[in-house]
Amino acid sequence: MNTKNIMIVGVGGQGTLLTSRILGGITTKTGYDVKLSEVHGMAQRGGSVVTFVRYGDFVAEPIVEEGQADVLIAFERLEALRYAHFLKKDGVIIVNDQRIDPITVVTGAAQYPENILETLKKDHNVIAVDAMDEARKLGNTKVFNTVIIGVAAKRMDFDKSQWLEVIEATVPPKTVEINKAAFEVGYAI
Numbered sequence: 104m105n106t107k108n109i110m111i112v113g114v115g116g117q118g119t120l121l122t123s124r125i126l127g128g129i130t131t132k133t134g135y136d137v138k139l140s141e142v143h144g145m146a147q148r149g150g151s152v153v154t155f156v157r158y159g160d161f162v163a164e165p166i167v168e169e170g171q172a173d174v175l176i177a178f179e180r181l182e183a184l185r186y187a188h189f190l191k192k193d194g195v196i197i198v199n200d201q202r203i204d205p206i207t208v209v210t211g212a213a214q215y216p217e218n219i220l221e222t223l224k225k226d227h228n229v230i231a232v233d234a235m236d237e238a239r240k241l242g243n244t245k246v247f248n249t250v251i252i253g254v255a256a257k258r259m260d261f262d263k264s265q266w267l268e269v270i271e272a273t274v275p276p277k278t279v280e281i282n283k284a285a286f287e288v289g290y291a292i
Contacts, residue, residue, distance in 0.1 A: 104159050108173050108174075109155070112178070112183070114179055118245070119154050119248075121273070122251070125274075136160060138165035155167045174197065175196045177199065179201050180202055183196055198223070199251055201233070201235050201247075249282045253266075255289075
């Protein structure tokens with residue numbers, strides 16, 4: 104199998120690292136060579152967090168180069184726009200339709216771009232979902248990232264049961280059931 108490249112981008116505190124551990128877990132469970140890499144910006148202050156997951160028969164390095172991501176999972180619209188140039192021409196962006204103003208917007212030094220999803224859709228295959236709203240319906244907004252994992256899982260080559268096993272083994276024990284429910288919601292989208 105050729106190497107598959109996944110990027111996960113978000114804002115500090117959104118669960119990008121947990122998501123990369125789940126993706127790393129599913130690829131390891133199915134026997135692939137896996138490399139993970141995490142790049143932290145000002146994560147504690149709402150800055151960008153980027154993680155790379157690369158898997159295949161043999162993976163030499165953990166970093167995804169520009170124009171090489173098969174899947175870009177974005178937990179916020181501006182982060183999707185910021186990292187869209189990493190996507191392959193036939194890749195897909197799965198984006199949580201949420202706005203989180205970066206510090207430059209909060210302080211008035213910059214403006215949040217308008218029509219981000221429409222701009223992305225001009226050049227990319229974009230799947231936008233309001234995962235925060237779906238998580239709110241489940242009663243726990245912290246599992247919005249697992250909703251997104253469910254959306255992504257539907258477009259990847261792993262069995263649903265394997266995903267659920269990896270989620271159960273990866274998330275904190277007291278959150279297993281709510282995370283499985285969130286995954287199911289995303290998987291159904």
